[in-house]
Amino acid sequence: MRNNFLRFYFFGVLTVVVVGALVAGGLYVAEMIEYPRQVPIPASTANLTAGARTYVADCSLCHGLAQRPLSNAARSVYPAPPQFFSHTDQLATGLLYFRIHKGLFLTAMPGFGASLSDNQIWQLALLLKNAGNLPPQAQSVLQSAPVSAVPTPGPQS
Ligand code: HEC
Numbered sequence: 146m147r148n149n150f151l152r153f154y155f156f157g158v159l160t161v162v163v164v165g166a167l168v169a170g171g172l173y174v175a176e177m178i179e180y181p182r183q184v185p186i187p188a189s190t191a192n193l194t195a196g197a198r199t200y201v202a203d204c205s206l207c208h209g210l211a212q213r214p215l216s217n218a219a220r221s222v223y224p225a226p227p228q229f230f231s232h233t234d235q236l237a238t239g240l241l242y243f244r245i246h247k248g249l250f251l252t253a254m255p256g257f258g259a260s261l262s263d264n265q266i267w268q269l270a271l272l273l274k275n276a277g278n279l280p281p282q283a284q285s286v287l288q289s290a291p292v293s294a295v296p297t298p299g300p301q302s
Contacts, residue, residue, distance in 0.1 A: 172250055180243035186264065188271045190280045196272030197279070197286035199265050204229075207253065210290055222253040230287065234273045241270035 186192055201210075207222075209215045211230040219226050234241060245266050248256030257266060272283065279287075 168250075176240070176243060176247075180237070181239040182237075184238045184242075184267065184271070186267050186271070188275050190282055192268045193272055193275060193279055193283040194286055195265070196268035197283040199261065199269055200229075200272055201286060201290040203257065203261070204269070205290060210287055224252055226253065229273055230276050234276060236274075238267075238270045238274045241273050242266055245269055 200208075206216050207219045207226040209219060209226075209228040209230075215226075215228055236244075244254070245261075246256060246258040246263075248254050261269075272279070
């Protein structure tokens with residue numbers, strides 16, 4: 146009786162681990178095969194500044210802004226969103242586009258393919274790719290983001 150329980154438990158856990166690893170591995174491989182290699186728009190001041198505007202509206206809640214604390218929402222999800230604009234992103238621009246478009250399975254990262262245009266998503270990918278080297282126009286959009294993007298003080302602040 147007890148042995149049977151242990152056996153079921155063992156094979157149950159094993160199945161969950163194996164299926165989970167297969168799904169995660171499959172998604173990763175699909176992403177590496179599918180993401181676009183060509184970037185269709187230039188990293189111009191106009192595109193980076195438009196990307197900054199979309200970022201403030203749709204992304205800063207979770208991914209923050211330079212030199213500001215992450216929002217309470219961002220600090221409350223697991224895995225935590227990376228805080229952008231503290232470094233230049235190492236991912237290929239096409240891979241950034243792909244992740245913003247599709248989202249990340251089983252995380253808080255939403256897919257924006259249905260709510261933003263392709264052009265807007267490319268502008269965001271270029272913005273993140275060039276985060277360390279933005280023109281002043283794009284920087285000023287990020288720096289003058291409304292105060293609502295800053296968290297209210299909570300027990301941990
Ligand atoms: C509701 C919260 C939330 C919002 C809104 C959000 N993200 Fe995310 N994002 C996340 C989380 C959480 C992760 C990390 C997932 C992980 O660690 O696997 C993430 C990961 C990413 C990644 C992958 C980073 C990497 O190194 O793999 C990119 C790129 C990204 N987000 C861009 C954006 C952009 C651009 C927007 C706005 C259009 C946005 N996100 C809006 C929560 C969010």
